[in-house]
Amino acid sequence: xxxxxxxxxxxxxxxxxxxxxxxxxxxxxxxxxxxxxxxxxxxxxxxxxxxxxxxxxxxxxxxxxxxxxxxxxxxxxxxxxxxxxxxxxxxxxxxxxxxxxxxxxxxxxxxxxxxxxxxxxxxxxxxxxxxxxxxxxxxxxxxxxxxxxxxxxxxxxxxxxxxxxxxxxxxxxxxxxxxxxxxxxxxxxxxxxxxxxxxxxxxxxxxxxxxxxxxxxxxxxxxxxxxxxxxxxxxxxxxxxxxxxxxxxxxxxxxxxxxxxxxxxxxxxxxxxxxxxxxxxxxxxxxxxxxxxxxxxxxxxxxxxxxxxxxxxxxxxxxxxxxxxxxxxxxxxxxxxxxxxxxxxxxxxxxxxxxxxxxxxxxxxxxxxxxxxxxxxxxxxxxxxxxxxxxxxxxxxxxxxxxxxx
Amino acid sequence: xxxxxxxxxxxxxxxxxxxxxxxxxxxxxxxxxxxxxxxxxxxxxxxxxxxxxxxxxxxxxxxxxxxxxxxxxxxxxxxxxxxxxxxxxxxxxxxxxxxxxxxxxxxxxxxxxxxxxxxxxxxxxxxxxxxxxxxxxxxxxxxxxxxxxxxxxxxxxxxxxxxxxxxxxxxxxxxxxxx
Numbered sequence: 001x002x003x004x005x006x007x008x009x010x011x012x013x014x015x016x017x018x019x020x021x022x023x024x025x026x027x028x029x030x031x032x033x034x035x036x037x038x039x040x041x042x043x044x045x046x047x048x049x050x051x052x053x054x055x056x057x058x059x060x061x062x063x064x065x066x067x068x069x070x071x072x073x074x075x076x077x078x079x080x081x082x083x084x085x086x087x088x089x090x091x092x093x094x095x096x097x098x099x100x101x102x103x104x105x106x107x108x109x110x111x112x113x114x115x116x117x118x119x120x121x122x123x124x125x126x127x128x129x130x131x132x133x134x135x136x137x138x139x140x141x142x143x144x145x146x147x148x149x150x151x152x153x154x155x156x157x158x159x160x161x162x163x164x165x166x167x168x169x170x171x172x173x174x175x176x177x178x179x180x181x182x183x184x185x186x187x188x189x190x191x192x193x194x195x196x197x198x199x200x201x202x203x204x205x206x207x208x209x210x211x212x213x214x215x216x217x218x219x220x221x222x223x224x225x226x227x228x229x230x231x232x233x234x235x236x237x238x239x240x241x242x243x244x245x246x247x248x249x250x251x252x253x254x255x256x257x258x259x260x261x262x263x264x265x266x267x268x269x270x271x272x273x274x275x276x277x278x279x280x281x282x283x284x285x286x287x288x289x290x291x292x293x294x295x296x297x298x299x300x301x302x303x304x305x306x307x308x309x310x311x312x313x314x315x316x317x318x319x320x321x322x323x324x325x326x327x328x329x330x331x332x333x334x335x336x337x338x339x340x341x342x343x344x345x346x347x348x349x350x351x352x353x354x355x356x357x358x359x360x361x362x363x364x365x366x367x368x369x370x371x372x373x374x375x376x377x378x379x380x381x382x383x384x385x386x387x388x389x390x391x392x393x394x395x396x397x398x399x400x401x402x403x404x405x406x
Numbered sequence: 407x408x409x410x411x412x413x414x415x416x417x418x419x420x421x422x423x424x425x426x427x428x429x430x431x432x433x434x435x436x437x438x439x440x441x442x443x444x445x446x447x448x449x450x451x452x453x454x455x456x457x458x459x460x461x462x463x464x465x466x467x468x469x470x471x472x473x474x475x476x477x478x479x480x481x482x483x484x485x486x487x488x489x490x491x492x493x494x495x496x497x498x499x500x501x502x503x504x505x506x507x508x509x510x511x512x513x514x515x516x517x518x519x520x521x522x523x524x525x526x527x528x529x530x531x532x533x534x535x536x537x538x539x540x541x542x543x544x545x546x547x548x549x550x551x552x553x554x555x556x557x558x559x560x561x562x563x564x565x566x567x568x569x570x571x572x573x574x575x576x577x578x579x580x581x582x583x584x585x
Contacts, residue, residue: 014570017552020574024549039578042527045548047441054454058461062432066465067423068549221569399491403446 048057105373141222183270186331187238188261190247194254199224201251203232203339209249210234214241215330232337237330250335257338270324277317284310424468430479432461438479441487441547446490446540456493461485480557483548487540487558530580538573544572 019033104265176375203222210217215238222232238246247259284307291303322329439460444453454473471481533540544555552570556563 016574017567017571020545021551022572024546036574036578039527039574039581040546043542044549046527047543048444048450048453049437050440050454050457053452054440054457058436058458061458062429062461062465066462198471262441287495398495400545402491402542405494405536 105377110174121367146248181267182265183267183328184240185262185264185266185324185327186243186262187334188243188247188259189334189336190250191257191336191338192254193257193338196230196339197342199230199232199337199339203234205253206232206234206236206250206335208336209246210236210238213246213249213332214239215242215246218332234333234335234337236335238332240329240331240332243331243333246333250333253337255340256338257359266324266328270321270328273317273321273324277321278315280310280314280317284314416576424471427478427522428465428468429466431482435482436461438550439482441578442483443490444503445485445543445547447493447553451501452493452497456486456489457483460489463489476557477554480554483544483550483554530577530583533580534573534577538569538576540568541570541573542577 016033016036019029019036020040022029023037029037034248045301192202200222203220206220207217210406215236217234218237220232224230236246239282243261247261251259285311287303287307292309294300294303436457440453440457444450445462447453447456458482460482462483467485471478475481529543534542541555542560544550544558545552549559552566553563555561555570556566559566561569
């Protein structure tokens with residue numbers, strides 16, 4: 001038998017311990033240790049042997065590999081085995097522990113990564129809409145509309161047509177008239193992101209959509225070519241009554257990057273121009289009457305000059321009114337098509353260097369997520385470890401106390 | 407120098423599976439485990455329960471055995487010891503009642519010299535502390551080596567040797583006084 005013989009253990013002690021080992025092994029011992037050998041044999045012989053029934057039962061259970069290990073005899077044995085049952089779910093198989101830990105780590109990482117991804121990737125188009133203001137203006141003007149419109153409105157239209165200005169205005173549906181007499185000027189901007197290769201085809205669709213809602217493209221600028229430089233911009237005029245539908249349809253062209261919708265109530269300006277135009281028309285009629293009855297050459301020349309001046313002012317006011325009516329009846333939509341590269345896949349720019357950079361970024365992100373996950377998990381693991389150690393130490397101490405108290 | 411050629415005529419022993427190794431351990435250690443547990447609990451039924459529980463735990467945890475940390479017997483007796491101590495904790499059994507039973511049983515058959523000697527021994531054992539009794543049980547009932555006992559109790563081997571010698575000396579003295 002191997003034994004560490006330190007300086008504390010005397011030779012006599014070692015000799016007696018060797019004699020005990022020899023006795024238990026059935027080997028002869030020196031005569032001086034005969035009594036010790038007798039004691040060792042007596043102790044060995046006094047040990048208790050298991051009962052035959054118990055041995056037979058246990059043999060059977062071992063032969064079955066303790067399958068469904070529940071004591072068949074019930075009683076205290078069953079209670080002892082039942083006592084261990086609640087511990088079994090805690091005693092996870094050693095092989096499954098790493099998988100359990102990995103699953104827990106992955107769960108924490110996902111819990112950390114998902115909010116991050118959402119906060120970074122969630123793109124909400126900038127949308128500033130003044131439509132509600134415009135509608136409020138239109139709706140709120142119904143009661144005041146007829147009084148402000150006045151009986152001169154047909155006469156004014158007749159004058160404008162006679163002046164030959166604003167041919168489009170004559171054909172355009174008058175949303176202002178439909179909404180009462182409030183004159184609301186509306187402008188909108190819409191930035192739509194489309195794939196770089198589909199700028200031209202999308203631009204064609206813009207023209208088609210504008211026509212379909214009764215509008216037209218006043219100005220357009222389409223650029224195609226090098227990646228990053230392609231794009232298109234349109235100044236589209238849309239009947240104000242169809243703006244919402246038109247914006248909805250234009251938004252379908254791609255990914256809405258931003259949208260802006262503003263309104264401006266120009267009723268006062270419109271009425272002021274109209275009143276001034278009426279005054280000037282009345283003055284012109286008066287001047288023409290006075291000119292017809294003028295006899296002195298000097299007076300006639302002064303009246304003619306005045307009539308010419310008034311006529312120029314009337315024409316100017318008619319143009320301003322026509323323009324204002326056009327802006328009221330037609331909303332100006334500044335539509336921009338921006339070439340937008342899908343995230344993570346730059347078309348036509350996939351080079352080994354770019355791929356390596358993208359892979360590096362992905363690994364960097366994954367590492368960051370891992371670090372965050374570990375950081376989040378570390379306190380939990382530390383607490384669990386301390387708790388586990390405390391439980392182990394406490395259980396050991398209680399066991400030793402149980403032995404001392406037995 | 408003449409070269410010596412040794413021929414291996416016997417086939418190498420196939421490696422045992424963990425299940426087979428544990429069944430062999432069971433066959434060689436069943437009575438020892440029972441004797442050790444019985445000496446700690448001093449109750450036959452409880453000893454049977456705990457012995458069965460110890461082997462069941464050993465079967466369940468057979469994958470955890472590490473030969474570098476000690477022998478299989480030391481590992482098995484560690485499990486049995488924990489199970490017995492847990493049972494002691496739970497049941498709060500006192501040794502006194504059982505000792506009285508043992509003493510009464512011994513007195514009834516005192517005419518038999520061997521039984522008389524065993525009764526004296528049991529009485530002497532009763533004067534030992536629980537830790538000393540456990541040491542005796544591990545050495546003489548379970549048949550563990552000092553190294554294995556050290557592994558089970560978490561002590562050094564030299565410490566086990568010293569404690570064991572001191573306990574035996576105390577036991578011999580108690581036996582002499584009883585006789």
